[in-house]
Amino acid sequence: MSTTLAFPSLRLTSPGHMSIAEQSLPKLREHEVLVKVAACGICGTDRHIYHGSYPATLPVVPGHEFAGHIEALGSGVANVEIGQFVTINPNIWCRHCQACLEGRPHLCSNMQALGVNLDGGMSLYCVVPEQLLYNVLPMIDPLKACLAEPISCVLHGLDRLEIKAGTRAAVFGGGFIGQLMLQAIQLQGATEVILVEPQAHKRQVANELGFATIDPFSEPSMMTKLKDLDFTVDCAGAGGVLTQCVNATKPGGDVLLFAAYPQGKALPIEPYEIFRKELRLIGTFTYPDTQLRAIRLIEKGAFELDSLITAVSLEEVQDYLEGLRDDEIIKAVVKL
CATH class of the missing domain: 3.40.50.720 (NAD(P)-binding Rossmann-like Domain)
Structure with a gap:
């Protein structure tokens, strides 16, 4: 895929300031994949990041609850294929600190996360390390599949x-x-x-x-x-x-x-x-090992999600982060 392709991304440059901008596809590094994002949930943590009350690395494309299809593979990727429908665990653990070595990687002292420290899912494309990908049945609605992270x-x-x-x-x-x-x-x-x-x-x-x-x-x-x-x-x-x-x-x-x-x-x-x-x-903070269970529950239809979800566009995200629609909806999910 040509790296000259321009696509829309929602970028937070400083607390309270974000805009949709066109960006070019980055070059994939070893063990990275390019995911074409289908849906991305708007989370309370995104709101805290937007207001500057949650630590994040700015500028950044927010969004850590997302699902999509694999569009391209970097070198060394062996366990996934182009076209697969996936959801993402956004957390990247160092695997060397005390928490990681003790089997509690979600408490990693050096953890980075997509949508917090690295560009996340409020974008048509997102670069994701291979180890963060989880397969989802292709017939599952992306608006529900992206909710594997909060579940x-x-x-x-x-x-x-x-x-x-x-x-x-x-x-x-x-x-x-x-x-x-x-x-x-x-x-x-x-x-x-x-x-x-x-x-x-x-x-x-x-x-x-x-x-x-x-x-x-x-x-x-x-x-x-x-x-x-x-x-x-x-x-x-x-x-x-x-x-x-x-x-x-x-x-x-x-x-x-x-x-x-x-x-x-x-x-x-x-x-x-x-x-x-x-x-x-x-x-309780994020999770170390529950994403497969969450995906199975979504695939089985164990959660009633239809009454909770409202599909929105990238252009509407800032309104939700500012709380302008809190008296109308339960969960806004960006449909890309």
Whole structure:
């Protein structure tokens, strides 16, 4: 393929400043492939990068949730072929630091990621190291296939919780991750999963999927009854949600901190409650080994995704990063 071909990319040059620009295909290095991007999800982390509250290397083409078809191969590529439909694990691990050597590569101290430190998927083409590629059945909708990355993160978080069948839980925050979390917890065998979410359209989506919901502002009496749950999950990353999770969790239970709070943000919390109730406060960050499971679940149709996804164009991305459509949609996915 000629490297003179120009194609559109969305480039973030500094916090709050991005534009669509034409760029030429780069030359592929050893063990790299060129992916023609079919779809790329817009993530909360992309929003933090856009606002400068998440560490990234700028300028960069954002987007770490994407899927597409292999268009060209660099030298030494042996395990994939042109035309294959793939999804991408965006994280590149050094394989030499202590975390990598201890089998926790997602905690790599030298990690780089497509869409964060290197150009990502909000572009018609993206260069991807071969080891980051995962095959997907060709008939799967790219708007769903690109969601293997966030589903992988959810699965890793739930692995950290070690969920048992028959448990009761609440998810705080009904954005896309919260909606995925509801469904994944139910798939793991929980008998009751409640969504706590102030926005009506997000509660409606969860209600239509069969989940009970609570508006924490208009239903304060329901919040006081929300207690003695086996575990709670903070998918909101705002206000006093973490304290609400602590209050709603039973003695000996678990609180999963899933939300990506902005770097440097501090929260008021009462350590006595964690101490007295002997709670486990569990962090979770990206994932090391769950992408194949996520792809299988997508291929099987285990998640209801149609009601969560809105297809958008590259020209609309900045509006979503600025939160201008938050009261209308759950998950924006760029269709290329």
